Amino acid sequence: MKLHGLACPSGGVLGGMVTMERTLVPAGEGRAVRVAAGRRVRVVDVEGGQVGDLFAFAADDPREHLSAAHTRSVTSRLFPRVGEAFVTDRRRPILTLEGDTSPGSHDMLIAACDPARYEGLGVPGHASCAGNLESALAEMGLSIATVPQPVNVFMRIPVEESGRLRWLAAESRAGDAVTFEAAMDCVVVVSACPQDLAGINGDGPTPMAIDVL
Template sequence: MSSTLIPPSCGRAIAVRAGGLVEVVDVEGSQVGDLWAIDVADPRRWLSTSHTRDTLEQLFPRVGQSFVDQRYQPILELVADTSPGLHDMLFPACNPALYAREGSPQHPNCADNFVAAAGQAGVTLPAVPDPVNLFQNSAPDADGRIAVHAAITRPGDRVRLRALRDITLVLTACAVDFWPTNGERCTSLRLDQLDGDGN
């Protein structure tokens, strides 16, 4: 197993071969992670949250189901989840405009962190796709309101994912520190690449 630590408010990219298993681990608890998967053979194809919702007709895959790309082809499978199971595929990555609106134009953000991490892996996209917001506690209310509450993950909670083709996987530790999203403080995530036995 190899591990990559994603420090608070930062991002990292790794290469994952088809069939490879990875785990996203919430190190201290209550930390959201923004996740992307980009096809190595054709970087114009990436994990699409909207197409995944359309395919599954639900807000998030269940264990054993897959995320798909813009052509409705599976790209990443959700293999296991030890967290409370609250995740989001509705919100975009936090970005400079969001923080400028709040009076913090120089604030770290997941959109810039994605661009930097993907760029270091040799990937440049025409736009920042909407991410999978792992551990984000923002399920819609009965009246349709979508409030973001503090993540309720515990230290060590994790999701396990299987790459269904060669991908560049990008993970950012969400930078929001003045809304409840990350328990009002940003901490680290860990990205573990597992061997063929899942260890």
């Protein structure tokens, strides 16, 4: 969906030369978008309380991807502040955190849920963020050898003083959004996490949206 010069429900008035392309991500599914360098991409929690697994890949070589581990080594933080960049496994900036209207709880420690995770929980065949990533890339004719560590927007995993991690329900509200600026041409994938057993998505998964501005 493209909106030209219109007020849009996820924030702001788009006027003049500004265009917004919205991709809806159904609950429990994933979608991919191409983002040119210099454009902004906004991940929106449509109904509130939903975790989104975000991945980003260099458009010219998807073997290069956003790396949570390399980003932590650059920023010396568990999650970048506004104005700081996420970098790839080749230590090149790929996305810069431009804005965040949520309470600010995000995670870069927890791996994407996958079939093995759900088999261990006793629900084989359950949808997963790893599967959503692979399906979304396949629709673009792309594939990857391994699933990178995602950027888990709106995911609340506080680290206790003892080092123990706590799994808490997302506290994002309807319409809360995280906005990034692309530092290179890239493919961004968002999975509206299908996890409905650990409580991170409250009463259950809900939709998300990807806005390319």
